[in-house]
Amino acid sequence: MGTLSTLDWSILVGTLLFIVVYGVWRTRGSQNVNDYVRGGNDAKWWTIGLSVMATQASAITFLSTPGQAFHDGMGFVQFYFGLPIAMVIICLVFVPIYHRLKVYTAYEFLENRFDLKTRSLAAILFLIQRGLAAGITIYAPSIILSAILGWDLQTLNIIIGTLVIIYTVSGGTKAVSVTQKQQMFIIMTGMFITFFFILGYLPADINFSKALKIAGASDKLNILDFSFDPKSRYTFWSGITGGLFLALAYFGTDQSQVQRYLSGKSVRESQLGLIFNGIFKIPMQFFILLVGVMVFVFYQYNSSPLNFNPSATKTVMESEYASDYKLLQEEHDKLEVEKKMAQDEFSAALELKEFAAIEEAKLHIIAINKKDSASRIAAKSLIEKADDGAETNDKDYVFIHFIIHHLPKGLIGLLLAVILSAAMSSTASELNALGTITALDLYKRNKKGTFTQKHYVTASKGFTLMWGVLAILIAGVADLFDNLIQLVNIIGSIFYGNVLGIFLLAFFFKFVRGNAVFFAALLTQLIVCVIYYYYIHIYPSGEEKLGYLWLNFIGAALVITLAVLMEGFDRVLRTTS
Template sequence: MTKLFLSLFLVGLLAAPAAAELVWGELPPLPDAFGFGGPAAGEHAGALIVAGGANFPEGPPWEGGQKVWHDRVFVLERGPDGQPQTQWKDAGRLPRRIAYGASFSTPEGVLIVGGEEDGVAIPDVYRLRWIPAEQRVAAEPLPPLPMPASYLAGGMIGRVVYIVADARSEGADRFDEKHFWSLDLAALAKDPQTPWRELPPHPGLARRKAVAAVQALGSGRENLYLISGEHPRYLPDGAEDAANTRCLTDAYRYDPVDNAWVEIAELPALEDDRDLPGKEAFAGERRPVAAATGIGAGQSDVLVFSGSTGRYGGLPVQDRPSFPNDVLAYHTITDTWRRAGKMPVGVVTTSVTRWGNQAVIPSGEVRPGVRTNKVQTLNVRGARADFGALNLSVPVVYLLAMLGVGVFFATRTKSTDDFFRGGGRVPYWVAGLSIFATMLSSITFVALPAKAFATDWRYYVAQLTIIPIAVVVVRVAIPFFRHIDATSAYEYLEKRFSRPVRLLASAQFVMFQVARMAIVMYLPALALAAVTPLTVMQCVLVMGLLSIAYCTLGGVEAVVWTDAIQTIVLMGGLLVAIAVILMRVDGGAAAVFSTAYDDGKLHLADMDFSLSSGAATAVWVVFVGQFFQSLYSYTSDQSVVQRYVSTKDERDARKAMWTTAWMGVFGSLLFFVMGAALYAFYKSHPPALDVGMKTDAIFPWFIATELPVGISGLVVAGVFAAAQSTISTSMNSTATALVTDFFVPFHACRTDRGYLFLARAFTLLLGAAGTAIGCWLVVLNQTSMIDTFISIIGLFGGAVCGLFMLGMLTTRANAAGSLLGCVCGFATVLWVMRNTHIHPFLYAAVGTLVTMLVGYAASLLFPPPRPGQLRALTIHDPPAGAATKPTPSRPVLV
């Protein structure tokens, strides 16, 4: 058995990861037999527009052909079926002949910036609008560049256009001027005379024919990437000295928030696999990609297509080879380059634009002096790892076993007490692990390593707030909930304030849990899609349907026991994954630590206390924000409160909370270690990255492609099962809240069996709603789901937490004041989300504090609570004793 396990382990370690597939296609060729160099391209009103360019219609330059600049505009529309039409339309003319400018798609039209006409650089800027009703384009002049410029590079971030336009000063023997400009299109819409703004120029040599693309950092903030280019030299008579023009291999990124440039990894040394004379002389040299084109792919990759190496510039034009057809990928998080594949025809001096879900590269030069009229298209199809029969069988067996656990406990569910509180039979350590698993789920298991991989450890500070939260819970919250023998947490709010307050808080909890279910389905769907033929959308549907079926079988007792098992499996899988990385990275743990430390991945706290730090992950933002989020989760969240009342007595409930707290401190640390380890692994193994992948999928991708056979199947099964258990927790607790808060007080049913039927019916409906929202998240293609989850907690949880704190900590607050406070808290968070840049971590704090302050102040306008009304409901009059378990002689809900 030992030999068999070791064999499987080695097979897993030696398994080669799959690569994403670049799926190339073609649109109808441009209606010009020679094609164009330097055309502009973009999309407007659903149509693809290609305009301008230059070619040699009278023959190649070595045969005396002269270059001709063009002003023609071609448009390709989609048919009623959504497919591209078979012919381009000749849609008009540009105001002048233009080639070698920059072009960008905007909602108002295609921007054409700079370029040249008949070899002379121009400063003109135009916006082309496609008018479908008239089947023509209209050109609108915009503020010109500060100076003429061609062969420029640029990108658009938000509504701001950025242009790199270096130049040669009069009499200089090389490019010696560097210019970097921006134009705010939002400001331009208000003032048509808005000028271009001068920005700090890029480092390095002045250049032309550089590659530019926009892509996000791990934080999600978009940067402009400037790659390669050529540094031209000139002879005394002003003619270009082609033999001494230097092609560059350096690269930089511009951060618009910091208004600063940062140098990034230099282009790699790639061996040319073509049979070219003299290529051996360049072996081991870094390869330039001058005049290439580039575009962002997925959430962290920049793809660079073809490019001139400049290695054969000394040969006669007719003897120079065609341009390489390699596609390079730069990963913005690991700062590494890799070869991503090949394109059918290598082309330079052209554009790339998005049209629908594909990238389009129209025309371009295939070799010096020769163009093509082909229009190439690209779709990046994410790879699916070959998971294998053994790995696939493990999740099936494991999930069936978990389903069996659920079925076993479902047979013990005879009443609403069993369904909602497990009959008070749950051991404290099971309840503690269940609370940890409820807070953990796939959100933590998938998103926290991804967050640490993409950024650093600043979010770990948030996990440390569980210790002070545990003190509050065991000393304040648990005694109150046990004293009133609550099934729903919001029963406390009715006793402390009024029934409308209870209903409002419960309604907000229900909305939060439905949103939470959607996210918890979405994240494991990324893992499932990486290892099966299913799409992410199909995975969400499968997860949702399985969770609905599982949850309707049993009650909370089945949920907490499966939660405990999931926690043990998941944490064990995490340790195995870390161990595999330490074995795979040269230098082991020391190398992993060194790489992560040197690149800032272990940065723990941003000690910024300035006024502007509220929009960043400063240490005070993370700590304060997470404190209030956890305060909501552990004192006001029905899914957690259910665990407190499912143990046999108050002492066990307290022990369960402390079990959760210490798991939160030390267990969560493993997720951040995992993120840093993933960074070090992929930094040292760039080809193992999947082109165009979502950042949140990095850990599932590692599990699928790098973990040993069998172990990867078990870990993936654990991810899915944990998600299902969390979803079932949400369904169960939300059904509890709906039935207990909205039906029982109004005596909607005559028997306990009737309420049990309602609970199961609502479980089905809520699961369907969560699944539908999960599908919507797939369409949205969120960058980081942990940030989305944090925002949802702040929006729905802050005001509810404020109600509980207002009730427990004060004696003057009353029902009317608390209602006003809750509404103001919710509205304030909504306003803050839409109108400020405050970090999402602070949303819960804002909601809690506004609810408490407004609620207390508004309460002063109304009569105080009656004498005796607050007995054993505030910290000023704590409960003398707590109920140990529900009285079995009566139904809990009646």
């Protein structure tokens, strides 16, 4: 399982080395802060658009999203419904202000509007959440590739982190932007090729249209959920509210994204780049989910493991529960035979266009799926009994299992390059932003004395290197966490709403001053953490009392309300005294 062909190794290593060498070569010689942090302000809209998309599209996207669709269908796409609206708002409000003030960071604007402590607080909140996220974007592909290929986890963390550090420290923002164009090309090429291979692997009488009907029979194509249940993570309403606020915060205030469009040649180029992202992001995510749905259809006709995580299976098979697990596996194998026969019945009914037969076959499929789901849950329970620290959630392993076991030589190397390229792309943006914020918002602003441009470029490189090492260290202990598929978004949701609220106060509430905002933000962060702990964290995944996307709306609304009340109370006190 852990052996790759020479062709796969050649494609994998060659692709990754090309990205690193190209990034260093294209961006050699950045000697001033404008070149290093804002890429010389010469980026065209297509570079900005692809860079923005690549920053968001981490390895987790290409590992977890197909697995999410395999298990739960297409409903996850609702997560992105607020994004196009957010892009329009950012283009109209955020981008013109940032360009007019010629800021290097988003938080520089907050000092101009409020004071230094508010700027520093927002910067520190960013550093905490994005520093954790950088470690996780390295850890996520490492843990999965380690489990599937048998590679050492810590070695993978160091390899991914070091490759990113080399070109990010060397070339700064421009290095990130120019390499992300190549990475997006590699990523989408690999996904399209995989999609058509899956279709080719289906039985001869199953075309794309029939494959969609097969997926639909198992409720994998339920895209829209208009329910108002706050417990549901992904609904139309959570997407255009919580998702909107998350997108506004991420693209409007997160330096890893702001830095992408601050490098634009003009306001128009930056705006066009963001609109490009707004138009194509949902179709891209829809397509990646569709790949996962097609993997589901593929496994209706081909055998699949009871649990896709090989290390979890190995754990239980070496425990006292091995015989129980074998019985479940035997039952699973019988169900797979039944499943294929049921799909053949459904396909035949579709050909004959007999409504009653179609509905009967569909009910048969649903019944088998329920049994299959029950056996998989029972398998997870046995794995937990064997080792309560084992990762039983195998969504992240579905797509990589298909890649390793069913794609031809050469294409495996390309898809592994896709996953590692996505990890490098997101991590590069994060390290670039972390280094910039530390150097300019904290170091430069609080250090006494006058220094040259070269000094601050060196400082930015040093802090980027520091965060790169920290990210590798965080990745090294990230096995303390679980739920990788949503962990990055959950961490962001805890902090983003608060930070977005600070910016909205700066833009639209001109009477509110720095002290009120600062203390409102501190109190809001504390309240959001309490809400997360008691209403989301202590409940199993998918069963929490509140969907985590709502934290973005709550954080933004709370900091605005508290700041306005505090400012009003302060004015009353000053008036009466």
